[in-house]
Amino acid sequence: MPAPIVSRRDIEFFLYEMFDIESLTTRERYQDHDRESFDAAIDIAQAIAEKYYLPIQSKVDRNEPTFDGNKVHIIPEIKAGLDAVIAAGLTAPTTDYEMGGMQLPQIAASGAFAYLSAAASTSLGYLSLTHANCNLIEAYGSPEQIEKWVTPQREGRFFGTMAMTEPGAGSGLGDLTTFATKEEDGTYRVKGNKIWISGGDHDLSENIVHLVLARVKGAARGVKGISLFIVPKFLVNNDGTVGQRNEVALAGLFHKMGGRGHTSTALSFGEQDGAVAYLVGEENKGLMYMFHMMNEARILVGTGAALTALTGFQYSLDYAKGRPQGRLLSSKDPLAPPVNIIEHPDVRRMLLTQKAYSEGAYALCLYGHQLADDEKTAPTESEKKHASTILNFLTPIIKSWPSEWGPKSNDLAIQVLGGHGYVNEHPVEMFYRDNRLNPIHEGTTGIQSLDLLCRKVPMNDFKGYQAFLTEMYDTVDSAQSHEKLQLYAQQLKDTLDNLKAVTTAVLDASKTQNIDMVFSNSVSYLNMFGHITIAWLWLRQAEVASKALDKTPHSDDEKFYNGKIQAMKYFFNSELPLTYHWGNLVKNIDSASFDTHPDWL
Amino acid sequence: MPAPIVSRRDIEFFLYEMFDIESLTTRERYQDHDRESFDAAIDIAQAIAEKYYLPIQSKVDRNEPTFDGNKVHIIPEIKAGLDAVIAAGLTAPTTDYEMGGMQLPQIAASGAFAYLSAAASTSLGYLSLTHANCNLIEAYGSPEQIEKWVTPQREGRFFGTMAMTEPGAGSGLGDLTTFATKEEDGTYRVKGNKIWISGGDHDLSENIVHLVLARVKGAARGVKGISLFIVPKFLVNNDGTVGQRNEVALAGLFHKMGGRGHTSTALSFGEQDGAVAYLVGEENKGLMYMFHMMNEARILVGTGAALTALTGFQYSLDYAKGRPQGRLLSSKDPLAPPVNIIEHPDVRRMLLTQKAYSEGAYALCLYGHQLADDEKTAPTESEKKHASTILNFLTPIIKSWPSEWGPKSNDLAIQVLGGHGYVNEHPVEMFYRDNRLNPIHEGTTGIQSLDLLCRKVPMNDFKGYQAFLTEMYDTVDSAQSHEKLQLYAQQLKDTLDNLKAVTTAVLDASKTQNIDMVFSNSVSYLNMFGHITIAWLWLRQAEVASKALDKTPHSDDEKFYNGKIQAMKYFFNSELPLTYHWGNLVKNIDSASFDTHPDWL
Structure with a gap:
């Protein structure tokens, strides 16, 4: 029997005992839910994770996406897994019923997604970025933009990205040079280069909706002159059908140490006339809008890091319980049979440390999701405000702590397996590689630390x-x-x-x-x-x-x-x-x- | 210009200022040497590293050895690099002149090898294991065995391994089940399976000399019944020519997260009649002999870990000096040009930490090499004994500290490069993967810690x-x-x-x-x-x-x-x-x- 992806008992402990999510069902938005419906969501996620994702984990890792100069090739199993998640209605479980969602509390959805994220690690990034992209457009876009770009994303037909970083600027967003010019019809034309765009190109969906930071010609330099645009891979006709190709070209793929389920791309916008772009909200407020998505993405990064740590812990725990080797120091009989390695105190130390790091990190992330729920649905305005204030304060910690200590947990999972942990017959070395991205993307640990202390x-x-x-x-x-x-x-x-x-x-x-x-x-x-x-x-x-x-x-x-x-x-x-x-x-x-x-x- | 492999100034600081190796030239064994000859050895090593190894670093990493069921395939550049080292006489620089060596002090050789080890990382493992294999046979083998197995290894015609670990026993050597039976002619026949044999099969040399731990039939159980055997891949005729194939078969290759320059193999000995084997020294003293090689290998592991940390430090330092991004917190002008990232205090913290870890670790290893020199050539017996006592005491620390903190240094090298550190356009992610083996092989950190505290x-x-x-x-x-x-x-x-x-x-x-x-x-x-x-x-x-x-x-x-x-x-x-x-x-x-x-x- 394979090691459990995560501990179901532990997830239930968090949801039902520590964070008492059943109490949320007294709120109007969640009144149709109960423990049974929460459990059902977890059951579905677990079933999909076990059927579609666990069996392909290693294949995804060994077959990173390739670019033939024309298009990206991704192994078909990734699409099969994503389609299963979409078919189960899990693309946006927290979204309103009328938008096709399940109206689950975010913390409940996160509990269910634990199985999927842990098993599929980065290949679910296509969907989580899509979800965050929709949330941003819903918050700041026009009703027409929501209809045109959010609806097909919620249905799983389009996927979304965020395109911020540029080769010359890195984390210094104020230095970005992608620019936009306004056309007479109110649309814009965007020209520039972006890097590290996760999910930036693929054939997994009918269309890709990029949210692009750019400077309108003549705008102020620095962060105050940045605007946000919707720039689709394909233009969309008024009847909602996918139209002609926009000027968004794949310039290349990055070859990452891990996280190979998710493409990381360099994109070139508007190499000729400029890519057709639609302004979100008002000019020069782009960075503020983008922070909406970034804050969400930061909590997702923390959650992903925690789950990669959790699944590594479960794997090494399972291994340690069944692998006989060596004897205790106190053993007087060198001829006694070897003990399972979990009997060695130092192995237990490495397991207990992993438990402390990974379950501690996950508790932090679920607390963040609880705050996000309270921010939206707490009974009183002051409770909403209170939750929002704490969530905003804690975001750099929710992003960073799991990202820094999750990889340390995965390091110990390797060590528990010894030489077996260093080779690809077991997934712990992959978890270690996958998790190493998390202290970097969505703002490095250094940037988070300045955000915390100075802001x-x-x-x-x-x-x-x-x-x-x-x-x-x-x-x-x-x-x-x-x-x-x-x-x-x-x-x-x-x-x-x-x-x-x-x-x-x-x-x-x-x-x-x-x-x-x-x-x-x-x-x-x-x-x-x-x-x-x-x-x-x-x-x-x-x-x-x-x-x-x-x-x-x-x-x-x-x-x-x-x-x-x-x-x-x-x-x-x-x-x-x-x-x-x-x-x-x-x-x-x-x-x-x-x-x-x-x-x- | 590429980043320096290591800092030449720093190596000179260690050798000539801190450890004052010129003073060794007063000892008879080293009387033909002087700073010029030490520098010449470093020059040669640096030249080979820059010509043969640096350019293929990434190719070696991306093309791990493969096994077609019949033989192992290794990219030809690895043999070219090894041949260059052999041709330069650097296979055994510390060996006696009469054995074809340079009679360099071990600490001087280690300074020269810094360039090679850092650039070639694991592919030089073929030679360092060969060297350690020779040292063991020289110490405990018969004159005939030295003539037959050491001479061709010193000449670079044969390579050597050590074969200890078994699938069912791991670090619990007392449980090994490979057994040997004595023949009438005094040779033995060995049967059993070994895993994690570095350099266990390849076509890089004419022959492979395995040093194999096995239990003679009827010997005591536990560690007291273990003997050591020479088991060659090919038998050797009395005239020294390579004869027929011995019963040593490659069972498979391990696919490692890093260190892809060196094969890691599963070997099967004596599937039919038993592999022809020659006892080293006396029966049942095998583990004691093997510790000779293991102690040497442990110091080499520490040194390799330190050098991988050093080269990652140099690479990230070079990057940080030339990569403009962002502004200082104190900068009042958001429109001022970005500063090079080394100006950011947190980046300097990550560089200074790397310097402290990697140069500290390397100092420790050079101290170990100095002790090894003194153990052999100090002027008085009591000084020899003193050096030997300290070296023996310190071995678990020399093995472990660089192995634990070297990877942490490499982790920071990735972080300095940010997203660029996570992708294979830069070597820092490879260093991170390469170095992760070191806390595992030649006795895990847990085992070293018990060796230190309890023994x-x-x-x-x-x-x-x-x-x-x-x-x-x-x-x-x-x-x-x-x-x-x-x-x-x-x-x-x-x-x-x-x-x-x-x-x-x-x-x-x-x-x-x-x-x-x-x-x-x-x-x-x-x-x-x-x-x-x-x-x-x-x-x-x-x-x-x-x-x-x-x-x-x-x-x-x-x-x-x-x-x-x-x-x-x-x-x-x-x-x-x-x-x-x-x-x-x-x-x-x-x-x-x-x-x-x-x-x-």
């Missing part, structure tokens, strides 16, 4: 920062009432107090000293904040588990709950103390990197 | 441990005399004192408590000891640099020396404090992993 923390007079800290302190209070958790609640409180001191110190320093120096340890700040956030989520998990054990100490789930408490202990003992070290670097404005002259390296 | 530390009444600590305390004393280094000398002293306290605590606990629990944090102990060792080597580097700066403050090398001092500061501020955290886990016998029942995971 999100002080934003709106520290509103998001304060609101989130209050949430964590509330858990400290409630955990104090469980005798077995008191010690850990106190530890979390101490690190939170230290976080506040560090935050004050660094922001105070920024008022008087060179900010390039003061903020040069921003990644340490992100590490510190991220680890405290994950510790908080582990304490919450341990609270739920402790309560369940108090209620029925000898249930079938006793082992499961013990595992949750044990992973919490691991995280508090082995990981949380690191936050003091990172905090010292930030607080003391350690300037080792800043002081290093480029010529000294 | 090497208490061995011979703590002789190696004490001797090495004394070396480090001596540096503390000498560094105290440099005013600018006093602070760091004190920090090193404090961590050394803590290391002693932790060591005493854990070994005391092992006398009364369950040793599986007491030693369950052995990897934290290895991390702690390793980081302190690297800090010591950085303090030594900073000492050399400080002295040089004191002597000629405004020399051409000022920047270089400042870089050394800065990397030392980075390591002491950002890395060394972690040893307290690891030490606490060990000292407090943190039992989170040990207590985790397998069913809880």
Whole structure:
């Protein structure tokens, strides 16, 4: 029997016990749902993942897309998998019924998608980008644009992308040089080159809807002069049928270390007369609109990183339970039969670390999805605002923590398998390669750390920062009432107090000293904040588990709950103390990197 | 101009300033050498690396060896590169003149090989295993065996392997089932299966000399009944010509994530009558002999890991100096031209971290090579013994620290390049894949950590441990005399004192408590000891640099020396404090992993 893609018991723990998603069914939008319908969505996703994706995992990895100079070739199994997801109505499970969606809470959809994302890893990127593309057009496009571009995407006939990065600019979006000129009919013509466009060309759908950042001729330089355009691969006739080819050409494919289910392309727009383009919203507001999609994409990146870590954990756990090798140090009899490697304490350490990282990361992402639900459907406006404030604050952490620590989890999955982990007879080396993209795309870890420390923390007079800290302190209070958790609640409180001191110190320093120096340890700040956030989520998990054990100490789930408490202990003992070290670097404005002259390296 | 493979200035710093290899020329064995001859060896190695290896790096990676069911296919460029190394006499540069060698000190040879190993990464494995194979036979084989098997290997006509691991046993060598039966003529017949045999089959040489661990029929079970045999691919006639095929068959190739320059094979010995085999030394002493080769291989693994880190550092440094993107936080003018990314403090942090890891790791390996030289050629017996004791003690750290932290360095090289680092237009993603094998082969990090804590530390009444600590305390004393280094000398002293306290605590606990629990944090102990060792080597580097700066403050090398001092500061501020955290886990016998029942995971 193959290793489970993810642990169903764990997903149920998160959805029904920790985040109590059944309580969402009291909200009007979700009133037709109940645990049965949530479970049904998970069942369908699991079935598709097991039937279409798990069997082709290795084939997808070994057959990256190719470009013959004319078109892209993708193995047909990818289309079969995507078609199965589309046929099951899972393309946009959170969308309104009237748009063909299931109107599921985002957190429930994410639980179901866990199976698909973990098994299909990057090849589902075609659909998630399409979904995010639709959400942006729905938010900022005209009714005609929604009708023309969103509807066929929701139906799975068109796929969508986002096209931001340019060869000469990279993360420096203000330097982009793609430009647009307005035509008399109100449309635009776009010319320029874009790179790293995921899903930028393929034959998997009838059409591709690119959302392209460009500068209207004469607009301001820098980020304030950027506008957003819909630029389709094929023009669409007024009756909705696909018309002639637009000037969007594939310039080449990137050959990635992993994530080979999803093409990464260089695109050339408007090599002759300019590609026909339709302005979204108003001119010069493009970057603000794009952030809508980017924020969504950032949470998806974090979720994908967490799931790749989770599936690697399950695989290595399954392997460790069935692979006999060696004997315990305490074994007196060298002739006794070998034990399964899970009996070796160091192997258990590597598994427990993976559990702590991957389930901690996934808890963080589900919390983000819960906030996204509350932002839209919480009973009161102030609750909506509260959720929105925290989600906005937390986005750099939701993006980065799973992306940084998920690959470390996958690294340990390889190590558990030893030599077998390094070769392609097992998928753990692929997970390791796949997950390595996540600290890079949608804003590198360095960029996220500056976003957190320089923007999100002080934003709106520290509103998001304060609101989130209050949430964590509330858990400290409630955990104090469980005798077995008191010690850990106190530890979390101490690190939170230290976080506040560090935050004050660094922001105070920024008022008087060179900010390039003061903020040069921003990644340490992100590490510190991220680890405290994950510790908080582990304490919450341990609270739920402790309560369940108090209620029925000898249930079938006793082992499961013990595992949750044990992973919490691991995280508090082995990981949380690191936050003091990172905090010292930030607080003391350690300037080792800043002081290093480029010529000294 | 391509990025430098490694920094020539840095290699010269290590060889001539820090380890003062010119002083070795007073020893009889090296009396014909001088700086000129050392430099000449480096020049040759650099020239071959640049001509034969750098241009094919990516081709080797993209064309892993294939097996058509009959034979292995390897791209011809690999043989061309190996032939160039053989033709230059670099196959065994440390070997006696009369064996065709250059009689170079091992540390000098290692400096020269830096270029080759870094550029060719794993494809030089064919030669280094051959060299280690010869060294073993020279140490324990008969004169006839040396004549028959070593001479053609030294000439580059035959290549050698070591064949230990079996599918059912993995790292548990005591469980191996390959067996040997003695024939009337004194030869043996071997039957069994081996896996992970690097260079196990190919057409690169006339013959392949396998050193195979097997159990003579009737021998004791466990590690005490293991013998070592020479089992050639082709039998060799009495006149030295290659004769008929022996019963050694290629069962398959492993498809590795990286390191594709070197085949990894499954071999089947003696499928019919048994493979003809020649006993090395005495029966049942095989594992002891094999450790000779393994210890050498472990130091080579560490060195390879350090060099892959070094070359990734150089590549990303070169990229960062020439890639404009974004502006500094302090930049008031959004329309100013973008700066090269090395100007961003977080990019400098990633470069400085790489410098600290990779040059620290390489210093450790060169120290190991220096000890190996002293073990053989130090002026007095007691100096030889002293070097041997420390080398034996340090082997698990020399093997593991570069293997664990080298890949982390390569990870940062990818991050410096961003999306460009994740695709195969640049080699950094290959370095990352290549280096991931090193924490696994020749004994995993977990195994090394137990070797260090349970064997090497208490061995011979703590002789190696004490001797090495004394070396480090001596540096503390000498560094105290440099005013600018006093602070760091004190920090090193404090961590050394803590290391002693932790060591005493854990070994005391092992006398009364369950040793599986007491030693369950052995990897934290290895991390702690390793980081302190690297800090010591950085303090030594900073000492050399400080002295040089004191002597000629405004020399051409000022920047270089400042870089050394800065990397030392980075390591002491950002890395060394972690040893307290690891030490606490060990000292407090943190039992989170040990207590985790397998069913809880």
